[in-house]
Every structure is written in C-alpha cells, then in structure tokens.
Amino acid sequence: MASSETDEEAAARWAVRLDGGPLDAADQKELDHWLAVDERRAGALLRAEAALAYLDRGRALSKGDERESGPRSARLWKPIAAAGSLAAAVALAVFLVPASRSDRIEIATAVGEIRRVPLTDGSVASVNTDSDVEIEMASDQRNIRLNNGEAWFQVAHDRTRPFLVEAGKIRVQAVGTAFSVRRTAAGAEILVTEGVVEAWALGGDGRVRIPAGNRGFVPAGRGGVKVTPAPGGVDRALAWRTGELALDGESLGFAAGELNRYNRRAIVIDDPALGREPLVGYFRVDQPEAFARAVASTLGARVRVAGETIHLER
Incomplete structure (x- = not known):
C-alpha cells in the first residue's frame, strides 16, 4: 500500500482485492501486517466491504444500459474509498x-x-x-x-x-x-x-x-x-464530510438545527430550556429519530413523532 494513502483508501483497495478471490500467501501476509498496525483498520475494512456490496447491489438493480470498461478494481476503488465510512447510509x-x-x-x-x-x-x-x-x-x-x-x-x-x-x-x-x-x-x-x-x-x-x-x-x-x-472546532465543524455531527458542548437547539439541514423529517424542541442543554458526542446526520431518542434518554426527555416531525419535550 502507498504510504500516502489514508486507512479508508487502503481499506477500499483491500476490499476490491478480497472481492476478486482468495489472496495468495504474500498478499495475505501484507494484509495481516496492515491490519495489525492499527486496530481501527479492521473496522475500515468492514465498512469498505459493505460499501462494495452496496454498490454491487445498486449495479444489479440498474437498467444495465451503461457499458463498463477497464478492470473491476479500477471501476470500483474510488467510489468505495469515498463511500467507505458511510457504507450503510442510504438517505445520505x-x-x-x-x-x-x-x-x-x-x-x-x-x-x-x-x-x-x-x-x-x-x-x-x-x-x-x-x-x-x-x-x-x-x-x-x-x-x-x-x-x-x-x-x-x-x-x-x-x-x-x-x-x-x-x-x-x-x-x-x-x-x-x-x-x-x-x-x-x-x-x-x-x-x-x-x-x-x-x-x-x-x-x-x-x-x-x-x-x-x-x-x-x-x-x-x-x-x-x-x-x-x-x-x-475546525475538525468538528467539518465532520459532515464523513456524514457526522460532532458536538462538544453545543446546545441541543443548535444540534437540531444542524440535523434538520440533512433531513426532511424535522426535529422540533418544544421546551426552550431543553433546547439549551449542552451535548457532547458524534452523531450520524442521517438518523434524526435515533439522535432524538438517544438525547431523550440522556436528558430525561421524551420523543413524540407526528408525521414528518420529531418532537422532543420534557
């Protein structure tokens, strides 16, 4: 693997190689060494393999009228590298x-x-x-x-x-x-x-x-x-690039406003005092109801869903 690659990019390459069939002894040794360097790489590889399966599913469901050329690895590596951290996301x-x-x-x-x-x-x-x-x-x-x-x-x-x-x-x-x-x-x-x-x-x-x-x-x-x-704060504010909202003391009202930018299902905070509660953590931007329920359990609030609106209230 090239030293300039990120873990997500390297994981994408390995996912494509594994999809092509069993690795030989040398490649398997290289993969084992790459995984041993950082325990987080196993998760990156799983996400990349999931993304590959997702793209294959989309290709199978398409009309099939687009002709693909070049080796499979060349066609799939860049999309996998970009989508690896959000393999399970469909709305995002x-x-x-x-x-x-x-x-x-x-x-x-x-x-x-x-x-x-x-x-x-x-x-x-x-x-x-x-x-x-x-x-x-x-x-x-x-x-x-x-x-x-x-x-x-x-x-x-x-x-x-x-x-x-x-x-x-x-x-x-x-x-x-x-x-x-x-x-x-x-x-x-x-x-x-x-x-x-x-x-x-x-x-x-x-x-x-x-x-x-x-x-x-x-x-x-x-x-x-x-x-x-x-x-x-710069890195936290740019967490959207990987589909996340990073909070470090920002208010629930701020978080709800940010999540509403990504979803047609809007979070509404019915109690102004509740909206001022500070939050810390990383949350997926495409899962507003899961966010609301996690916050409710932490802050002693409750969730009420009415159509496309998710209410948070005391």
Missing part, C-alpha cells in the same frame, strides 16, 4: 463523482446528499447538503461561485492560478490550501484546515488572512472580517 449519499471534462461544471446537492468531486486541476471539492456550486477553470484563475450552502476545498497548488471562491459579495482566495466556506443570509463562515486564505467583502475594509486552525466570519453587510482561533 457520499460518492466520489468524476468531474466533467469541461472546465466549467455545476454541482448541486439535494437535502441529505454530500458529494466529493475531483476537479480538473487536481483539486477536490466536497459539497455539503442542499448546496449549489459553480466551478470554472480559467487560464489565469480558478473561479468558484457558491450560490447556496457549504463546500470544502482541497486546493491543488498553482501560483499562476489563484483559487477564488465567491459567496455573494464575499471573496475567499487561496493558492494551495484546504478550507470550507458556508454561505448564510448573514454572511459567510470560513474554516481553514491547511495553509492560509485571504477573505474580504466587496466594498469592505480590505483583505484579512485566516491561517489553518482558525474560523473566519465575513458579514454580508457592514463590518470587518472576524477571525477566531478554533484548533479543535
């Missing part, structure tokens, strides 16, 4: 989608859908639920327009072509880094995971640099860019 779809051959594409996700898309310049865009992103690769600049929602970008380094994200009147620019932009009615929130970005608003107070591990907010109206350190 996370797939590695090939970018169009054109240098201009639009990525629009439905409620509950997350897409991870490789771009023609070598960058990667992860687009969150209910979002719309337009991407254009020009000769002197890479232009991204975030019309709605949220996206995280792993930007391929290219000094000759800055990577510019537009969110209304707000601009975020990078050359080679990784960051997310979430557009709201109040402005745009920026989370930087690698490198440094510059953010500003047209007609505002000028550019502000936001380094890795920090959170920036650019208001849509008047006011300057606000930057706050968030070394642990």
Whole structure:
C-alpha cells in the first residue's frame, strides 16, 4: 500500500482485492501486517466491504444500459474509498463523482446528499447538503461561485492560478490550501484546515488572512472580517464530510438545527430550556429519530413523532 494513502483508501483497495478471490500467501501476509498496525483498520475494512456490496447491489438493480470498461478494481476503488465510512447510509449519499471534462461544471446537492468531486486541476471539492456550486477553470484563475450552502476545498497548488471562491459579495482566495466556506443570509463562515486564505467583502475594509486552525466570519453587510482561533472546532465543524455531527458542548437547539439541514423529517424542541442543554458526542446526520431518542434518554426527555416531525419535550 502507498504510504500516502489514508486507512479508508487502503481499506477500499483491500476490499476490491478480497472481492476478486482468495489472496495468495504474500498478499495475505501484507494484509495481516496492515491490519495489525492499527486496530481501527479492521473496522475500515468492514465498512469498505459493505460499501462494495452496496454498490454491487445498486449495479444489479440498474437498467444495465451503461457499458463498463477497464478492470473491476479500477471501476470500483474510488467510489468505495469515498463511500467507505458511510457504507450503510442510504438517505445520505457520499460518492466520489468524476468531474466533467469541461472546465466549467455545476454541482448541486439535494437535502441529505454530500458529494466529493475531483476537479480538473487536481483539486477536490466536497459539497455539503442542499448546496449549489459553480466551478470554472480559467487560464489565469480558478473561479468558484457558491450560490447556496457549504463546500470544502482541497486546493491543488498553482501560483499562476489563484483559487477564488465567491459567496455573494464575499471573496475567499487561496493558492494551495484546504478550507470550507458556508454561505448564510448573514454572511459567510470560513474554516481553514491547511495553509492560509485571504477573505474580504466587496466594498469592505480590505483583505484579512485566516491561517489553518482558525474560523473566519465575513458579514454580508457592514463590518470587518472576524477571525477566531478554533484548533479543535475546525475538525468538528467539518465532520459532515464523513456524514457526522460532532458536538462538544453545543446546545441541543443548535444540534437540531444542524440535523434538520440533512433531513426532511424535522426535529422540533418544544421546551426552550431543553433546547439549551449542552451535548457532547458524534452523531450520524442521517438518523434524526435515533439522535432524538438517544438525547431523550440522556436528558430525561421524551420523543413524540407526528408525521414528518420529531418532537422532543420534557
């Protein structure tokens, strides 16, 4: 396995190889060694094998009018690597989608859908639920327009072509880094995971640099860019990339609002005091009722389901 691979990517390769038939002695020894290095790798392999079975099931149920070419491993490895951590999720779809051959594409996700898309310049865009992103690769600049929602970008380094994200009147620019932009009615929130970005608003107070591990907010109206350190909060806020909501003291009301972004079944908190209760933990974004029942048992509340609404009350 290549040293640059993540455990999920390596697990995806092993899942495809195991699906092809029994391993020979050398491959089995290599697999045993890979599993022994970290006990969490066994779980990664199970998720990858489940994802492979899920994709095969979908292929068997399809009309069969698409012709597949190339070896099975080449066709399946990338989708498995992207879907491995969410193999059992049906409501939440996370797939590695090939970018169009054109240098201009639009990525629009439905409620509950997350897409991870490789771009023609070598960058990667992860687009969150209910979002719309337009991407254009020009000769002197890479232009991204975030019309709605949220996206995280792993930007391929290219000094000759800055990577510019537009969110209304707000601009975020990078050359080679990784960051997310979430557009709201109040402005745009920026989370930087690698490198440094510059953010500003047209007609505002000028550019502000936001380094890795920090959170920036650019208001849509008047006011300057606000930057706050968030070394642990950045990774938690971006847990959506693997279909999770990570909480570390945030309120139940906040959590319900976040989960409602991913589901048509809405969580409603009937008691304001209950909504202020702090929560800690990781939760699946595509299982609102399971979340509500887990919270109810912890906080001494009860769940009442009425149609497509999940009520939490004392």
